[in-house]
Amino acid sequence: MNVMELIQQNREYTVSLRREFHQYPELSWKEFRTAKRIREELDKFGIPYVEVAGTGTIATLKGKKDHPIIGLRCDIDALPIQEMTNLPFRSQNDGVMHACGHDSHMAMLLTAAKVLSEHRDELECTVKFIFQPAEEAMNGALKVLESGLLDTLDTVAGMHIFPKLPAGTISVDPGPRYTSAGFMKIKIIGKSGHGAMPESAVDPIYVGAKVVDALQSIASRESNPNDTVVVSICTFHCGTLPNIIAESAELTGTVRTFNPKLQKQLPGIIERIIKGTCEAYRATYEFDYYIDIPATITDAHCSEISRRAVEHSIGEEHLIQFPGTPGGEDFSYYLERTPGVYAFVGCRTPENDCLYELHSDKFNLDEDSMLNGAAFYVQYTLEAQEEFT
Ligand code: NI
Numbered sequence: 001m002n003v004m005e006l007i008q009q010n011r012e013y014t015v016s017l018r019r020e021f022h023q024y025p026e027l028s029w030k031e032f033r034t035a036k037r038i039r040e041e042l043d044k045f046g047i048p049y050v051e052v053a054g055t056g057t058i059a060t061l062k063g064k065k066d067h068p069i070i071g072l073r074c075d076i077d078a079l080p081i082q083e084m085t086n087l088p089f090r091s092q093n094d095g096v097m098h099a100c101g102h103d104s105h106m107a108m109l110l111t112a113a114k115v116l117s118e119h120r121d122e123l124e125c126t127v128k129f130i131f132q133p134a135e136e137a138m139n140g141a142l143k144v145l146e147s148g149l150l151d152t153l154d155t156v157a158g159m160h161i162f163p164k165l166p167a168g169t170i171s172v173d174p175g176p177r178y179t180s181a182g183f184m185k186i187k188i189i190g191k192s193g194h195g196a197m198p199e200s201a202v203d204p205i206y207v208g209a210k211v212v213d214a215l216q217s218i219a220s221r222e223s224n225p226n227d228t229v230v231v232s233i234c235t236f237h238c239g240t241l242p243n244i245i246a247e248s249a250e251l252t253g254t255v256r257t258f259n260p261k262l263q264k265q266l267p268g269i270i271e272r273i274i275k276g277t278c279e280a281y282r283a284t285y286e287f288d289y290y291i292d293i294p295a296t297i298t299d300a301h302c303s304e305i306s307r308r309a310v311e312h313s314i315g316e317e318h319l320i321q322f323p324g325t326p327g328g329e330d331f332s333y334y335l336e337r338t339p340g341v342y343a344f345v346g347c348r349t350p351e352n353d354c355l356y357e358l359h360s361d362k363f364n365l366d367e368d369s370m371l372n373g374a375a376f377y378v379q380y381t382l383e384a385q386e387e388f389t
Contacts, residue, residue, distance in 0.1 A: 001122055001382065003313040006115045007375045013114065014374060015367050017041075018107035019089040025078030025098045028134035031055040034076050034106070038131050041110050045117040047129070053143035055133040058150070061116055063123025068388035071128045071156035072112060072377050073334060074105035075135035084361040085353075099363045100136065101161035101347070104370050108159070111370075112377035125385035128153065132330075138181065138291055141330035145337070154388040155302055156340035157380045158331040159373055163357055164322070165346030167366035170314060170376060171322035172306035177342045178296040179228065180263040181328025182255035186211065186233075186274060187248055187286040195243035204249035205238050207283040212236070212251070214273045222269065223262060230256040230326060231270070256326050258295050267292070295324075296332040299339035305383045306341045306376070313379035314372050320346065341380065345373040 007014075026034050035055040042049050042059045049059035055076070083090050083097040091097045113129050128150065134140030144150070165171060188208045193201025212233045219229045231253065238249035255270070257263050267289040278285045298306075310319050322344055331342055347365035348354055356362045 001119050003378045003382070004375050007111060007371050007378065010111050010114060011371060014107045014111045014370050017110055018104050018367065018370060021103035021106050022098050023089050023092050025091050025093055025096045025103070027080060027096055028077040028137035028140065029055060031076050031133050035131070038076070038106065038110065042113065045114055047113060047117050050149065052147045052149065053133060053140065056140065056144050057131040059113065059129040061113070061120060061123070061127040061129070063120055063125050063127070065124050066126055068154035068385060069126045069128060069152055070381050070384050071130055071150060071153040071334065071338065071340070072109060072381065073130035073132055073156060073158045073331060074109040075102045075132050075140065076106055077102060077134055077136050077140070079136055079359060081359070081361050085364055087364060097361065099360060100358050101363070101365055102135070104161045104365055104373070105159070106131065108370050108373040109377060111374040115378050116381060123385065125381065127381055135330055138293055138328065138330050141333040145333055150334070153338045155384050156334045156338045157343070157377060158334065158340070159343040159345050159376065160329070161347045161365050161369060161373065162344035163348045163354070163363070163365065164325070165320060165344055165348060167347050167349040167354070167369045168318055168372070169320040169346035170310055170318055170372055171320050171344040172298070172303055172310060172341055173321055174298050174300040174303035176258035176295045176297050176324035177344070178325060178327040178329045178332070179256035179258050180260070180295040181291070181293050182263070182266060182289060183291040184253055184255065184270065185288040185290065186251040188251070188278065189248045189284045189286070190245070192247040193245045195245055198245065201245040202282045203245050204283060205246065207278060207281045208236060208238065208249040208251055210281060211274055211277045214277050215270060217273070218269055227259045227262055228257055228326070229262065256328070258324055260295060263292070263294065293328055293330050294332040294336055296329045296342050297335055298341045299335070302339050302341040305387055306343065306380060309376055309379040309383045312383070313375040318372065343376055345369055
């Protein structure tokens with residue numbers, strides 16, 4: 001099977017699908033039209049599927065053998081962003097945009113499904129196509145995995161279209177690709193009073209400011225300089241008038257690291273600092289660490305398989321090395337359970353203004369890059385079926 005040739009023959013299909021998905025973006029857990037369209041395409045290819053977690057879909061293509069079972073995953077949701085491009089196929093849903101390229105992810109995976117289904121006689125494995133909802137909400141992956149339908153995967157491949165890399169390149173490096181992503185809410189509880197009489201109050205703004213400051217000591221004083229740690233307090237809400245000391249302050253923030261061991265320690269470290277600071281200044285606190293997704297780590301062996309997949313389809317000269325990057329991706333939950341790869345598919349080009357970052361209201365991608373992603377899905381399957389017998 002000459003994978004790249006087959007993918008190129010389907011270019012129009014890939015591009016038209018991406019543009020259609022782009023026109024009708026839907027937010028996390030509301031991907032109803034999207035899921036319906038995915039299932040219509042799977043019906044055309046004759047690939048049976050089941051619904052998972054409402055708007056998710058897992059399709060199973062049986063080749064000549066039941067094993068190995070190879071998972072190929074994409075995400076399907078969009079973002080609450082008003083699109084500011086002038087593309088003829090720009091979003092028709094006000095305030096919602098495929099600004100993270102998940103439109104292209106679906107187009108790539110459906111193209112791979114089409115090609116693989118047309119060559120199912122050549123498959124020595126079973127392929128599971130995973131169309132995952134709510135990646136942006138960071139709780140879609142776990143819901144899909146809870147179904148138990150992916151418990152027997154031998155390997156899994158996911159990817160992101162990636163504007164930090166030029167169109168035509170692809171990175172399949174081993175090790176951490178994205179950081180972990182923790183989210184927290186902190187409530188500092190003081191005592192309200194008159195702004196002119198601070199002695200009768202406990203000022204939650206003052207204490208909160210000390211907490212924000214002290215949390216930065218985690219990166220600078222407490223963790224190994226070789227570890228990436230980011231602790232960012234991103235909201236701080238408190239107070240009503242210039243002469244009233246408020247009762248409490250509410251802060252939220254995010255925490256990132258590549259190191260799984262440190263990730264587990266961070267909530268405890270953060271709480272210790274909040275507790276100590278609050279005690280020092282007579283305040284109390286509430287602390288909620290409510291999401292803590294792991295770092296996205298590509299398995300070394302699967303990275304090797306992926307290199308071969310790129311060499312045998314897209315071409316060795318397209319391989320590029322790229323270090324892990326801050327960000328968060330719930331594909332990490334699949335990789336915690338199953339060895340696999342997370343690829344970065346370069347899509348930046350000055351043509352058609354494809355120069356903006358993910359989540360920008362002007363984000364657009366080089367559409368030919370999708371051919372590389374689709375080819376990678378297919379060729380990874382072919383290479384992996386030899387390795388996981
Ligand atoms: Ni994304």
